[in-house]
Amino acid sequence: MIFAIGPAAGKHIIIELKKYKRKVTAIELLEQVQKYKSALNKCLKNKFHESQPFIESICILGSAPQPDDADEENVRLLAQVNARYITYDQLIQQTRDSYREYIEKQQDVSRIRELIDSL
Numbered sequence: 665m666i667f668a669i670g671p672a673a674g675k676h677i678i679i680e681l682k683k684y685k686r687k688v689t690a691i692e693l694l695e696q697v698q699k700y701k702s703a704l705n706k707c708l709k710n711k712f713h714e715s716q717p718f719i720e721s722i723c724i725l726g727s728a729p730q731p732d733d734a735d736e737e738n739v740r741l742l743a744q745v746n747a748r749y750i751t752y753d754q755l756i757q758q759t760r761d762s763y764r765e766y767i768e769k770q771q772d773v774s775r776i777r778e779l780i781d782s783l
Contacts, residue, residue: 674718675717675718675719675720676704676708676717676718676719676720677719677720677721677722678697678700678701678704678719678720678721678722679721679722679723679724680693680696680697680700680721680722680723680724681724682723682724682725682726683726684726684752685726686725686726687726687727687730688725688729688730689729689730689731690729690730690734690737690738690741690742691741692729693723693729693742693747693749694741694742694745694747697721697723697742697745697747698745700721701719701721701745704717704719705717705719718746719746720746720747720748721742721745721746721747721748722747722748722749722750723742723747723748723749723750724749724750724751724752724755725749725750725751725752726751726752727751728749728751729749
């Protein structure tokens with residue numbers, strides 16, 4: 665499944681969602697991302713006259729691309745086409761951490777407001 669979001673902060677973002685249990689290689693992701701980027705680039709050029717738009721791709725996966733023992737190479741390979749991956753588990757953990765930080769900040773703001781109101 666693919667989603668195209670754009671422009672966001674001066675760039676277009678392609679989000680590729682894989683089923684949680686689907687195993688993929690970095691080469692498969694690279695080929696798929698290249699195909700999506702090419703199609704989006706063509707559309708942006710024809711419809712909106714954008715030449716050389718910045719397109720980033722994010723692949724959301726159940727597990728890191730295969731082979732497991734080549735993570736640095738996989739990351740480097742995807743980076744060549746402005747792509748990266750994140751696992752669903754990492755995404756969930758980052759979301760939980762961000763929300764926890766938000767709640768903590770809100771508690772701090774509430775304490776400050778109470779102090780100001782008491783003055």
